[in-house]
Amino acid sequence: MMDFSRRSLLAGMGAGMMPAAAWGAALPKRGGSIRVATQSSSTADTLDPAKGALSTDYVRHFMLYSGLTRIGHDMIAHPALAERIESADRITWHISLRRGVHFHQGGELTSADVVYSLLRHKDPKLGSKMASIAAQFTQVRADGRYGVVIALSGPNADLPAMLAQSHFLILRKGTAKPDGNGTGPFKLAEFKPGIRTVAVRNPDYWVSGKPYLDRIELIAIPDEVSRINALLAGDVQLINAVAPQSTKRVESSPAHKIATTPSALYSNLIARMDRLPSGNPDFIAALKHLVDRPLIKRALFRGFATIGNDQPIPPFHPYYNPHIPQTALDLDRARWHINRSGLRGVRLPIFAGPAVEGAVDMASVLQEYGARVGLDLAITRVPADGYWSTHWMRHPLSFGSTNPRPTADLVFSLFYKSDAAWNETGWKNPRFDQLLLAARGEVDENRRRAMYHEMQAIVHDQCGSIIPVFISLIDGLDRRLQGMNPHPMGGLMGYQFAENVWWAA
Amino acid sequence: MVGGMSGSHRQQTLWPLLARRIASALVTLLMVSMLIFALAGLLPGDAAQEALGQSATPEQVAALRHEMGLDQPAPLRYAQWLAGMLRADAGQSLVAGMPVADIIAERLPNTLMLAGMTAALAVPLALAMGITAAIRRGTWLDRAINLASLSMVAMPEFLVATLGVLLFCVKLMWLPSLAMVSAEATWGETLRSCALPILSLTVVVVAQMARMTRAAIADQLDRPYVEMARLKGASLARVVLGHVLPNCLGPIVNAMALSLSYLMGGAIIVETIFNFPGLASLMVNAVTSRDMPLLQACAMIFCSAYLLLMLAADMVALIANPRLRAQ
Numbered sequence: 156m157m158d159f160s161r162r163s164l165l166a167g168m169g170a171g172m173m174p175a176a177a178w179g180a181a182l183p184k185r186g187g188s189i190r191v192a193t194q195s196s197s198t199a200d201t202l203d204p205a206k207g208a209l210s211t212d213y214v215r216h217f218m219l220y221s222g223l224t225r226i227g228h229d230m231i232a233h234p235a236l237a238e239r240i241e242s243a244d245r246i247t248w249h250i251s252l253r254r255g256v257h258f259h260q261g262g263e264l265t266s267a268d269v270v271y272s273l274l275r276h277k278d279p280k281l282g283s284k285m286a287s288i289a290a291q292f293t294q295v296r297a298d299g300r301y302g303v304v305i306a307l308s309g310p311n312a313d314l315p316a317m318l319a320q321s322h323f324l325i326l327r328k329g330t331a332k333p334d335g336n337g338t339g340p341f342k343l344a345e346f347k348p349g350i351r352t353v354a355v356r357n358p359d360y361w362v363s364g365k366p367y368l369d370r371i372e373l374i375a376i377p378d379e380v381s382r383i384n385a386l387l388a389g390d391v392q393l394i395n396a397v398a399p400q401s402t403k404r405v406e407s408s409p410a411h412k413i414a415t416t417p418s419a420l421y422s423n424l425i426a427r428m429d430r431l432p433s434g435n436p437d438f439i440a441a442l443k444h445l446v447d448r449p450l451i452k453r454a455l456f457r458g459f460a461t462i463g464n465d466q467p468i469p470p471f472h473p474y475y476n477p478h479i480p481q482t483a484l485d486l487d488r489a490r491w492h493i494n495r496s497g498l499r500g501v502r503l504p505i506f507a508g509p510a511v512e513g514a515v516d517m518a519s520v521l522q523e524y525g526a527r528v529g530l531d532l533a534i535t536r537v538p539a540d541g542y543w544s545t546h547w548m549r550h551p552l553s554f555g556s557t558n559p560r561p562t563a564d565l566v567f568s569l570f571y572k573s574d575a576a577w578n579e580t581g582w583k584n585p586r587f588d589q590l591l592l593a594a595r596g597e598v599d600e601n602r603r604r605a606m607y608h609e610m611q612a613i614v615h616d617q618c619g620s621i622i623p624v625f626i627s628l629i630d631g632l633d634r635r636l637q638g639m640n641p642h643p644m645g646g647l648m649g650y651q652f653a654e655n656v657w658w659a660a
Numbered sequence: 661m662v663g664g665m666s667g668s669h670r671q672q673t674l675w676p677l678l679a680r681r682i683a684s685a686l687v688t689l690l691m692v693s694m695l696i697f698a699l700a701g702l703l704p705g706d707a708a709q710e711a712l713g714q715s716a717t718p719e720q721v722a723a724l725r726h727e728m729g730l731d732q733p734a735p736l737r738y739a740q741w742l743a744g745m746l747r748a749d750a751g752q753s754l755v756a757g758m759p760v761a762d763i764i765a766e767r768l769p770n771t772l773m774l775a776g777m778t779a780a781l782a783v784p785l786a787l788a789m790g791i792t793a794a795i796r797r798g799t800w801l802d803r804a805i806n807l808a809s810l811s812m813v814a815m816p817e818f819l820v821a822t823l824g825v826l827l828f829c830v831k832l833m834w835l836p837s838l839a840m841v842s843a844e845a846t847w848g849e850t851l852r853s854c855a856l857p858i859l860s861l862t863v864v865v866v867a868q869m870a871r872m873t874r875a876a877i878a879d880q881l882d883r884p885y886v887e888m889a890r891l892k893g894a895s896l897a898r899v900v901l902g903h904v905l906p907n908c909l910g911p912i913v914n915a916m917a918l919s920l921s922y923l924m925g926g927a928i929i930v931e932t933i934f935n936f937p938g939l940a941s942l943m944v945n946a947v948t949s950r951d952m953p954l955l956q957a958c959a960m961i962f963c964s965a966y967l968l969l970m971l972a973a974d975m976v977a978l979i980a981n982p983r984l985r986a987q
Contacts, residue, residue: 192935197755197945197948197949198753198755198756198763198942198945198946198949198951198954199711199755199756199949200756206711208711279719279720279723280723280724280726280727282708282711282712282720282723282724282727284712286717286719286720287717332757347766347937348756348758348763349756349937349942349945350766350937374838374840374935375935376838376935377932378932378933378935380822380933381825381837381838381932381933381934381935384822384825384826384829384830384837385837385838385935387830388825388829388830388833388836388837389833390829390836390837390838390840391838540703540704540947540948541703541704541705541710543709544704544705544709544710545704545705576717576718
């Protein structure tokens, strides 16, 4: 305990300790068993961090494995298994590992485990979700028993934050098929894909005193109404993905409450800029002025959202640019742009469907206002099944959905860089690309911030990605479950509630 | 459903008929498997794309496709699957990376248990309702049973199940809202957690059976032989159970087989609402993840169950009614 406190103070994090301090009297208590229900589970459930695709996977992986770093509530990377992570040039990184950390099935954590865990992402046969990021690792090698050296293909100041993602959690070396043997707060007791995961407390967890719970059973209840019913009936103690419409029901129960996380999750309307008519700058400007953001926030999300400004960095992010003027609904300007674009009266389909939260309703709002300025938008509803492979980015106008990423660099690199595989709008902005690469290597924090500010301004002004709001994530929980402190990286405390919560019954 | 009876006009025993029915069932299964394979191939995307989801890059998809064997031509993949099935090997699940047999073994007992318990409740209930209504034809009791069974048919199961959860789980807190079946649970716990799913499914299937039973019995009650039996002095119970019921067992059993076959694959809504780990949700899972071997295995199970129930119904009808067997 002492050791951890000192270190966490030195590292300036204390992230996990905050709730106890903030809520005063409540002190963590050992023991107890809870059942948690997320919204998705299938035969694709996996014990392999590299393949984690859904919230259920992330929660499972953070229970069983630990990462080199972790993202704090301040959105900054803090040390975890890596005691120190340093670089002089932001190309070659030196990691020194915490000592005396043991795997569940025995054996001390060494550099060989880390090297193995990182390099396996480069194997295309694995199908790692982080393959594109791992492609930046030109070399990963052991430097003694507790040292690891990572060499990147170019400078990237965000490596510590990228390594905090669940996909980069550390496995035992040589584990071809991960079986839950990690250094995480819980040990695997039962795993049945699509049915449930049971994990029990790891008494030798490297953060002394944690975790508090004895046992966690993780299931999924895909149907939202059933999920809420299970919470209210006392069959589960924690759920995620509560719909804004259901919050009143949860709050009306004296034994339950909701936990809201303002997040960087957004559903965006994508206007393809590499083809006409959606690539017409006046058309895009008109669309941006047709979005009634307060209405979308109020009507679609019952206020559980943050107004967006057509760029992917949310207001609570350290690099957010507060100086960009907020675009608002302005029918006169929209009409002026439509007339200039020459698209008056042309019928244009928007592809929307339930795969993207709020897409159909947002499209309806746009259609309504569009009709008032002479823009004939038609909504083509498509099923969720197969949406990402058949419709997303494939039409002049479609909807996308982007989950929170740990850094501004990641969201820009994945979705806005000219050569990115998911450059949704297909835009090409040399200045933006240049800034993005420069910011990765920039040592001076102020200059780096200024670069991110300019990138946000460029996306806001010129890109066809229209982001009306950032969607808040809502969890529901039993009031006896304490220590839940919303984390901007995602619901369920950034999927890392397991080691931080306790049962006060 | 009754196609196998056309040849029964000749004098014959049950066995050749049974053999022919089994052979035709196998052909049906083969055709269904081809149809499912072809139709699933028409769905957008494949298992590799679905597994990688939104984050798929072309190189990753190609690598994963190769890993899953999806880069081979479809007829070859079908032939490989068929060859595996002939060796009683359902193959590897593309998505879960484990044998399909293991995944099925996890879920099939649950589905069979749910179907079995529902049948154990629904069949006697339907018989009782049908017989009572037929005997008391035209009375208020008949009308009440009619009204009840018609409203049961009309009410969608998601409504019944959701109302049940709201009342018994959230308000009264008598029953759990989730049907969690696990190895360590006792029979009592399992029964308690499955009570609502069983009741919801019963509501769905009982009405059809009750109405068929009533119609079949009512039809027989007007026959001269019933009047004869009554005049002989046989009690009403004896007439109905000993004379009428065997004569109309065929249509009743047929209606029951149809209703019960629904319990295998049609329980999807109940499985979803109660989070019951059964086969129907597994099959939906297999479709959305484009997991062909798993999808085929589920389809084969549902199809076999249907064929078996129909076969059993026809056999029962033949045994109960010698006139169908002999000229």
